[in-house]
Amino acid sequence: MTGGNRPGCRSPGEGPDSTAWARALRSRLRHEPLWEFALALYAREGVEAACLSLQEEAGVDVCELLWRAWLHHHGARLAGEPPELAGFYRWQAEITRPLRTLRRQLKAHAREDTGIAAVRRSIQHAELAAEREALARLQRLAESTLTLSPLPEPPPGLATTLAARWQVQKKSQLMALKRLESQLDPP
DSSP states (O other): OBOTTSTTOBOTTSSTHHHHHHHHHHHHHHHSOHHHHHHHHHTSTTHHHHHHHHHHHHOOOHHHHHHHHHHHHTTEEESSOOTTHHHHHHHIIIIIHHHHHHHHHTHHHHHHOHHHHHHHHHHHHHHHHHHHHHHHHHHHHHHHOSOEEEOOSSOOOHHHHHHHHHTOOSHHHHHHHHHHHHTSOOO
16 A cells, blocks of 8 residues: 555555655655754643653653654654664663753752752753754664654554553543644644
């Protein structure tokens, strides 16, 4: 089955168009950097709250969530879990999450002490830089991996896809995914 009216959108293995689809996709991904997409989507109404709710309640990695939304926006999905994702997960576990934890631990103290507040702001900047690096790693992975495939026709909803990925079942979490999906521009 073809990928609708998108040029060169055929499933991998359906002939020469699969290579054309991959080339066209990678070109689109390079022209709409993940960082810029993530900032724009995150700033939309209700998206920040939805992402943070999913992070806190379901353990969803917000960078990975935004990456998967970016791929979906471009009509692509992972055909499997590439082993290269391990480097991203390690980065998040060893760098980003510890910075977030430290920033949160200093929150109460920062209200009372301007020196601690300055340290907390520095940690917050480092956390944002770590998230930016995480997104850059995910973009490089998307641009180089062979495990991307077109969304099927008709494409599944983003919320459905992400709920299955993280096995999200609570109503509040499903609503957060729907909120994210509602703010995503069509491809």
